[in-house]
């Protein structure tokens with residue numbers, strides 16, 4: 332029954348409708364399940380983070396291996412912070428409140444209600460002097476609508492974003508996936524009408540994944556003529572290292588580190604993204620001090 336979970340996670344990129352439309356599609360069940368296990372996510376928190384992770388996984392395949400993409404949603408709901416970072420299909424993220432289970436009357440997970448009103452910040456670090464940062468108002472907090480609006484208003488690319496996550500009765504993720512349709516400049520009204528008709532007739536994306544649809548099958552649902560350009564594996568991955576946190580503590584400065592030595596005697600740092608705990612004892616802290624002096 333739960334076909335989606337056995338499928339490999341990957342993104343497919345295609346050109347369709349006589350090369351006037353770019354399509355991304357993804358199956359992301361395993362990476363969302365990885366996030367769910369890492370953070371102990373309840374269903375609505377899982378759907379919220381899973382949807383953002385899926386958009387990030389799709390978009391980040393466009394960037395080079397050393398370019399980083401960050402989505403940060405600050406809002407006023409039960410989940411008031413959602414952060415996702417991505418680097419060429421490798422994604423990691425967290426939500427401020429992992430234990431939210433809210434449903435609408437129709438039984439759907441109430442992601443928009445859990446997130447509430449607020450802002451979507453998109454930060455692109457392309458190894459230039461300064462990262463690019465843009466902010467848009469959230470539209471519904473349902474994620475798909477919010478990214479649709481972001482692409483149209485900030486990137487001047489008319490788009491349609493669909494993302495979905497289904498959760499099993501035991502809270503594990505049974506299916507997750509998404510698509511992004513983007514119109515190229517000069518796309519005709521005729522094509523737009525065709526796409527609108529398709530979007531109105533397809534089943535929800537999470538249902539497609541749970542029925543075993545691959546990213547190629549999703550593209551087939553969205554377009555009659557298409558050409559697959561590339562496929563990229565995607566996964567949940569945290570690149571944090573002990574060395575990075577060591578440098579992080581060092582950057583606090585001499586006075587702060589001396590305070591830590593005199594009070595707790597050690598520093599404990601928890602990675603927000605993978606929940607790994609790093610402990611720096613007195614010897615570590617003293618070596619930081621001597622490194623600073625150098």
Ligand SMILES: [Zn+2]
Nearest residue numbers: 569571602605
């Ligand atoms: Zn980590």
